[in-house]
Amino acid sequence: MSKILIRGARVLGGEPQDVLIDGEVVEAVGSGLSAEGAEVVEADGKVLLPGLVDLHTHLREPGREDSETVLTGTRAAASGGFTAVFAMANTFPVADTAGVVEQVWRLGREHGYCDVQPIGAVTVGLEGRKLAELGAMHESAAGVTVFSDDGKCVDDAVMMRRALEYVKAFGGVVAQHAQEPRLTEGAQMNEGIVSAELGLGGWPAVAEESIIARDVLLAEHVGSRVHICHLSTAGSVEIVRWAKSRGIDVTAEVTPHHLLLTDELVRSYDPVYKVNPPLRTERDVHALREALADGTIDIVATDHAPHPHEDKDCEWAAAAMGMVGLETALSVVQETMVETGLLDWAGVADRMSQAPARIGRAEGHGRPVSAGEPANLTLVDTAYRGPVDPAGFASRSRNTPYAGRELPGRVTHTWLRGKATLVDGKLT
Structure with missing residues (x-):
């Protein structure tokens, strides 16, 4: 896997930091990180969670x-x-x-x-x-x-x-x-x-x-x-x-x-x-x-x-x-x-x-967002607010009580052991 640099993410809602993923693990968390040839994800202050x-x-x-x-x-x-x-x-x-x-x-x-x-x-x-x-x-x-x-x-x-x-x-x-x-x-x-x-x-x-x-x-x-x-x-x-x-x-x-x-x-x-x-x-x-x-x-x-x-x-x-x-x-x-x-x-x-x-006892999950930990991560646009549209669900069923209701937050990216499963709100 290539390296992924998540730039300017608020880890657990804190101050913006960069997070570098190398293969299946987080390589580094800090400010001003760089990696030659890495795929860059501009987080722009979105919240990064495990x-x-x-x-x-x-x-x-x-x-x-x-x-x-x-x-x-x-x-x-x-x-x-x-x-x-x-x-x-x-x-x-x-x-x-x-x-x-x-x-x-x-x-x-x-x-x-x-x-x-x-x-x-x-x-x-x-x-x-x-x-x-x-x-x-x-x-x-x-x-x-x-x-x-x-x-x-x-x-x-x-x-x-x-x-x-x-x-x-x-x-x-x-x-x-x-x-x-x-x-x-x-x-x-x-x-x-x-x-x-x-x-x-x-x-x-x-x-x-x-x-x-x-x-x-x-x-x-x-x-x-x-x-x-x-x-x-x-x-x-x-x-x-x-x-x-x-x-x-x-x-x-x-x-x-x-x-x-x-x-x-x-x-x-x-x-x-x-x-x-x-x-x-x-x-x-x-x-x-x-x-x-x-x-x-x-x-x-x-x-x-x-x-x-x-x-x-x-x-x-x-x-x-x-x-x-x-x-x-x-x-x-x-x-x-x-x-x-x-x-x-x-x-x-x-x-x-x-x-x-x-x-x-889910091994490798729920770990801190820190160096050496598995890169199981979720990036959330917490500033977003909009109506729930069941037509866009990935689930086979649509029985949601929130259809048309405005709710905050939108998951933009999900990584499973460093592999993106969701990018810009779309499944890979």
């Missing part, structure tokens, strides 16, 4: 290639500034064996737009009755360290305990979709004033909070790691904060849409706002932002959930739950966290790159 890492992505392949494939999903990831994504297990067939996780891992390696780390299922078929092949998936070429039945809760306490005990042996983590199923039967949206007025089945906050409370106690008892997927309520924040104060090894994520949108949007009956967990109240949104800022919530994860047009363009009750998020995540975080003064760009780098890479 490549983003998403701990919660649905790539759908194998089985639902009408929604997304590993190729289209990783192209969407590169467009959003991500250099690594963790692919959830709710595929068809379910990623509950070494064979399936290796298939997803190899597809990621073949396409090359970002690294793909499969997440293994906790239970066979996501059915909650029998532990999946956790050890075999960990020992496979994919080296799985994160396990989740996301989309379904591991609601049986004994099964959850066994999973925590099993992954402790190799330092793995169980990522829980916290949803007590009996409390959410027929649920269509957040339980509250809006659901009562609309006559839609409510998804109560306690259905999330009760599972989180149980699981942090199980993790403490076992001495294992538990990660809470898409935390969405103020009560959940307080439980995680309490658990951390006791030294329990728990981490948590929040999605961009839960940082910005509220259940008031459901009054439109537009299924684009139907998601699990549901959009919550303004009070919850405020609590989530504060918790992300103070570190109670460790990371932002997209829960990128693509669906074909026919699964969302229908009546509310029949619509699938989920939103795409890879290509808008950083913009939403800039809107909700940076422009509100809750996080600086170094904090964004921690919550969207360094911490998720650490939790998922």
Whole structure:
């Protein structure tokens, strides 16, 4: 590979510097750098971040290639500034064996737009009755360290305990979709004033909070790691904060849409706002932002959930739950966290790159922008502001809640180990 000189970039939002890439690594960071024959990228004060890492992505392949494939999903990831994504297990067939996780891992390696780390299922078929092949998936070429039945809760306490005990042996983590199923039967949206007025089945906050409370106690008892997927309520924040104060090894994520949108949007009956967990109240949104800022919530994860047009363009009750998020995540975080003064760009780098890479053990990702480190980088035009146009998405699906909405920030360049995957906003 030729050398690349990024000139005048604000590394983590600091003063402008030059960054020289040589092959797969950063060779130097400083002022007035030069390199004969290097390709020059004029950053003009854009913010340079370590490549983003998403701990919660649905790539759908194998089985639902009408929604997304590993190729289209990783192209969407590169467009959003991500250099690594963790692919959830709710595929068809379910990623509950070494064979399936290796298939997803190899597809990621073949396409090359970002690294793909499969997440293994906790239970066979996501059915909650029998532990999946956790050890075999960990020992496979994919080296799985994160396990989740996301989309379904591991609601049986004994099964959850066994999973925590099993992954402790190799330092793995169980990522829980916290949803007590009996409390959410027929649920269509957040339980509250809006659901009562609309006559839609409510998804109560306690259905999330009760599972989180149980699981942090199980993790403490076992001495294992538990990660809470898409935390969405103020009560959940307080439980995680309490658990951390006791030294329990728990981490948590929040999605961009839960940082910005509220259940008031459901009054439109537009299924684009139907998601699990549901959009919550303004009070919850405020609590989530504060918790992300103070570190109670460790990371932002997209829960990128693509669906074909026919699964969302229908009546509310029949619509699938989920939103795409890879290509808008950083913009939403800039809107909700940076422009509100809750996080600086170094904090964004921690919550969207360094911490998720650490939790998922994504080797080579989430590293400092400094000499000798892998050149996994993202360049962001933070001064840009414009409407979201789903027609320009790289994802195969268009189920975004932000269509036509003005958001700040635009990823202009993404480099994966020194290779450009996005240049001037266009995929290579």
